Amino acid sequence: MSHFRCLVNTLPPLEEFISLCHRRVESKTGRMRRIMKLPIARDGKVIGEWTKTELYPLLRASEVFPSDCYWDDETSRWRRLAELPCGKSVLATPAQRQLLTNYDLPWDEFTTKYQVQELMESRPCIDKQRAFMDDLEIAHFDEMTTKQASDLIDAELDKETPDGPATSTQIAIIRSLAAAAHIPLTISSSPTRRDAACEIQALRCFAGGPR
Numbered sequence: 001m002s003h004f005r006c007l008v009n010t011l012p013p014l015e016e017f018i019s020l021c022h023r024r025v026e027s028k029t030g031r032m033r034r035i036m037k038l039p040i041a042r043d044g045k046v047i048g049e050w051t052k053t054e055l056y057p058l059l060r061a062s063e064v065f066p067s068d069c070y071w072d073d074e075t076s077r078w079r080r081l082a083e084l085p086c087g088k089s090v091l092a093t094p095a096q097r098q099l100l101t102n103y104d105l106p107w108d109e110f111t112t113k114y115q116v117q118e119l120m121e122s123r124p125c126i127d128k129q130r131a132f133m134d135d136l137e138i139a140h141f142d143e144m145t146t147k148q149a150s151d152l153i154d155a156e157l158d159k160e161t162p163d164g165p166a167t168s169t170q171i172a173i174i175r176s177l178a179a180a181a182h183i184p185l186t187i188s189s190s191p192t193r194r195d196a197a198c199e200i201q202a203l204r205c206f207a208g209g210p211r
Helices: 002-010 014-035 052-060 094-102 113-121 127-135 146-158 168-180 193-207
Strands: 038-042 045-050 069-072 077-080
Touching (some): 038 052, 113 146, 127 146
Antiparallel strands (some): 038 045
8 A cells, every 4th residue: 555655646746647648649740740741732733742841852943832732731721832831941032032123033922042043044144244255256146044155154164175375356355455445465475265265354344344
């Protein structure tokens, strides 16, 4: 009997025990919800089922979007992924939205950080890039984007040819720009195409030419 009384005295009060049981049930339920697959819909059609953890890389890869919907069992209705932490994590920042506004590029409340980069790269090629391509004698077209121009310039500068002799056109441009700015020529007697292109850009910036 004394052993039983000792055991009873070590047990928590009934209310505390019940509360502890409830917390354990809620914790287990929360874990089950995190691993439960959510039906995801777009344009009225279910496109797949993923857990909240699985949605993070899919959102970053733009395979699903914050504007897509998921079925919420608690409210028994479809809700936007943008309402979940994983959806909120990929939304464009205020600074990125302002950047798109400054360039008159379209965006909405569901635009992602990764779409911002795509939109910026889809802008028309700028004058500075066209001038640089001219200096490197790279052919370009009217509707070229900044991304396409950057890729062409990078590809050209990665070749061995930019380290070859500067062209007569580049030398003529350097002399003309230097004379117009009243700057003595400082380029070597046998510059490479790469060196000549960089010198032209520097002279243009000094003279306030295309940037």
